[in-house]
Amino acid sequence: MEYLSTDPGKPNLRGVAYETLAQWLDDRGEKPYRQKQIFAWVHRPAGPIASFDEMTDIKKGLREALAEGFDLSLPEIAERQVSPDGTRKYLFVSPDGGAYEAVYIPEVAIGSNTNTLCVSSQTGCSVGCTFCFTASLRRNRNLTTAEIMGQVHAVMRDVKELGDQAKVTNIVFMGMGEPLLNYDNVVAACRLMVDERGLWFATRRVTVSTSGIVPNIARLGQDTEVQLALSLHAASDDIRSKIVPINKKWGVGALVQALRDYPLKPRRRFTIEYVVLGGVNDSLEEAHKTGRLLQGIPCKINLLPLNPHERTPHAAPSEAQTKAFQAVLREYGFNVFIRTPRGQEISAACGQLGGLAEEHKLSRLPIVNQEESQYA
Ligand code: SAH
Ligand code: SF4
Numbered sequence: 001m002e003y004l005s006t007d008p009g010k011p012n013l014r015g016v017a018y019e020t021l022a023q024w025l026d027d028r029g030e031k032p033y034r035q036k037q038i039f040a041w042v043h044r045p046a047g048p049i050a051s052f053d054e055m056t057d058i059k060k061g062l063r064e065a066l067a068e069g070f071d072l073s074l075p076e077i078a079e080r081q082v083s084p085d086g087t088r089k090y091l092f093v094s095p096d097g098g099a100y101e102a103v104y105i106p107e108v109a110i111g112s113n114t115n116t117l118c119v120s121s122q123t124g125c126s127v128g129c130t131f132c133f134t135a136s137l138r139r140n141r142n143l144t145t146a147e148i149m150g151q152v153h154a155v156m157r158d159v160k161e162l163g164d165q166a167k168v169t170n171i172v173f174m175g176m177g178e179p180l181l182n183y184d185n186v187v188a189a190c191r192l193m194v195d196e197r198g199l200w201f202a203t204r205r206v207t208v209s210t211s212g213i214v215p216n217i218a219r220l221g222q223d224t225e226v227q228l229a230l231s232l233h234a235a236s237d238d239i240r241s242k243i244v245p246i247n248k249k250w251g252v253g254a255l256v257q258a259l260r261d262y263p264l265k266p267r268r269r270f271t272i273e274y275v276v277l278g279g280v281n282d283s284l285e286e287a288h289k290t291g292r293l294l295q296g297i298p299c300k301i302n303l304l305p306l307n308p309h310e311r312t313p314h315a316a317p318s319e320a321q322t323k324a325f326q327a328v329l330r331e332y333g334f335n336v337f338i339r340t341p342r343g344q345e346i347s348a349a350c351g352q353l354g355g356l357a358e359e360h361k362l363s364r365l366p367i368v369n370q371e372e373s374q375y376a
Pocket of ligand 2: 125126127128129132133134135175176177178211351
């Protein structure tokens with residue numbers, strides 16, 4: 001099913017692998033150089049195209065044939081919000097009523113040349129972390145590869161108005177959903193992002209963040225070279241199981257083993273994310289435990305003080321406590337950063353996504369009973 005296409009039976013070209021497009025052109029007797037030419041139009045770093053008519057050096061007959069075989073719709077931007085710090089949040093809605101958000105986070109203003117695009121992989125999330133807004137949504141389905149790439153293409157087109165400096169330099173799967181529960185589509189999207197015939201992102205500039213779907217962590221290491229971020233949030237199983245329910249299935253020990261077994265490229269490090277929740281996982285004892293647990297694993301650690309919202313029972317930690325936690329982890333030799341939230345004014349910070357569609361009653365997907373989730 002291709003949700004992004006106006007005709008659901010027609011594949012949306014934004015999610016089609018190079019090899020598939022090449023085969024299709026080959027079957028039609030087209031010359032091989034057309035393959036790269038058309039793929040490059042679809043995934044042009046200077047700004048992906050919105051319609052087949054924009055392929056100016058492709059003859060009309062072939063453009064028409066492409067339009068008959070494929071769809072090229074971009075996801076509809078139902079709303080765009082711009083925060084005073086330049087962060088832009090987008091709400092997309094597919095023709096079936098699937099709603100998902102992406103966030104563009106410019107860092108030029110704060111003296112860096114990094115502009116990060118945070119994309120969604122699902123329209124909700126069945127993992128059910130107690131601090132995450134997305135977990136409260138009941139209309140969840142996997143996004144297709146085209147819907148994932150559509151977020152990238154649509155945002156690249158939108159930020160063009162800001163000039164060259166606004167170019168998207170990094171992509172992170174840290175929006176709505178658990179990427180490793182939508183494995184095939186996420187891996188296919190990663191491959192398209194790093195393809196040198198198209199967008200050509202360096203593999204270290206594409207990050208997949210996971211709550212710890214252990215078997216798929218191993219697969220990801222085999223199938224791609226993109227960057228891996230692990231949402232750890234606690235070193236003790238009893239604490240982690242309370243806040244990240246999937247921990248009952250794959251515990252802390254299995255997670256760390258998955259990292260040790262991972263085929264990490266030379267000079268690469270994992271990113272460890274740790275949401276700091278006041279009075280839950282912010283004790284110095286837990287910091288020491290985390291430091292010991294991660295000994296010998298090449299990683300940098302990002303501490304994310306809770307971004308509050310009305311659907312979490314948790315409270316943000318005090319600044320002093322977060323700093324003390326950071327200091328302990330530094331004693332173990334790690335680089336530890338406290339992440340300042342971006343786009344909080346428009347609820348675009350980590351863990352706050354998913355509210356816009358509910359507010360506008362735009363999501364029309366059926367409600368899934370997540371109480372029956374396999375991880376509950
Ligand atoms: N499902 C994936 C990726 C999406 S969430 C994962 O969990 O890793 C991206 C990051 O935001 C994760 O590290 C997640 O733990 C964090 N996050 C979720 N809710 C948050 C909140 N309310 N405040 C701060 N960070 C949060
Ligand atoms: Fe899902 Fe990640 Fe939110 Fe947990 S933090 S509910 S895994 S999106």
